[in-house]
Amino acid sequence: MADTKHEKAVSILIHRLIRALELANTNQKEIDRISNIQDKIDRSHEETAFQQAQKNKELSTIYA
Secondary structure, three states, X not given: OHHHHHHHHHHHHHHHHHHHHHHHHHHHHHHXXXXXXXXXXXXXXXXXXXXXXXXXXXXXXXXX
16 A cells, blocks of 8 residues: 555656656747847847948948
8 A cells, every 4th residue: 555655656756747847848948939039139139230330321421
């Protein structure tokens, strides 16, 4: 009887561990997805800043 309770407890712990690992994997995938989005936003801001600098340079040349 004690073995059965012990085996059941171990089984429950194993299933909980597996579920925790699955959740951790899902969370890491979500973190990676958000990081990729942030990288795209950062690149877009850099491109916009570069384009604005180019326009400013062109305008300063025109009005110089």
